[in-house]
Amino acid sequence: MKGDPDESLSFLDEIAESPPASSRRKRRGRGDKFETGLEDVSYREAARATANKSMAGQYKRYTVYLAPEDIAHLKEVAAELELSQAETARWFFQQMFVYYGQGLRPEMEEVVVRRRLKQQG
Numbered sequence: 722m723k724g725d726p727d728e729s730l731s732f733l734d735e736i737a738e739s740p741p742a743s744s745r746r747k748r749r750g751r752g753d754k755f756e757t758g759l760e761d762v763s764y765r766e767a768a769r770a771t772a773n774k775s776m777a778g779q780y781k782r783y784t785v786y787l788a789p790e791d792i793a794h795l796k797e798v799a800a801e802l803e804l805s806q807a808e809t810a811r812w813f814f815q816q817m818f819v820y821y822g823q824g825l826r827p828e829m830e831e832v833v834v835r836r837r838l839k840q841q842g
Contacts, residue, residue: 780811 768776775782787795799809817825 780807 762770765776765779767773768781795806795809795813799806802809804812
């Protein structure tokens with residue numbers, strides 16, 4: 722056997738000491754408690770290294786559920802602009818992030834639910 726077996730695991734010490742990356746957004750939940758050592762690796766590089774199919778070129782696949790009429794409207798706009806549906810959807814998202822940054826928020830209605838007590842007797 723060559724060398725000390727503990728030396729082959731020395732790279733783990735460097736991973737534990739590495740500061741969290743600012744290049745990736747922090748996620749909420751249980752995942753924040755763990756460091757993988759891949760915090761500084763881009764999504765694209767990680768997908769390539771693991772043969773992950775979640776990347777499509779420079780874009781990461783993400784599933785969203787839309788109402789059928791919204792999908793029909795997206796298709797109409799894409800055809801009108803002579804863009805693909807994916808390009809049109811990305812443009813919509815990017816525009817909404819701009820509006821969100823300018824203070825636009827969804828309209829929300831606060832609903833108060835009160836329970837009626839049954840009278841005995």
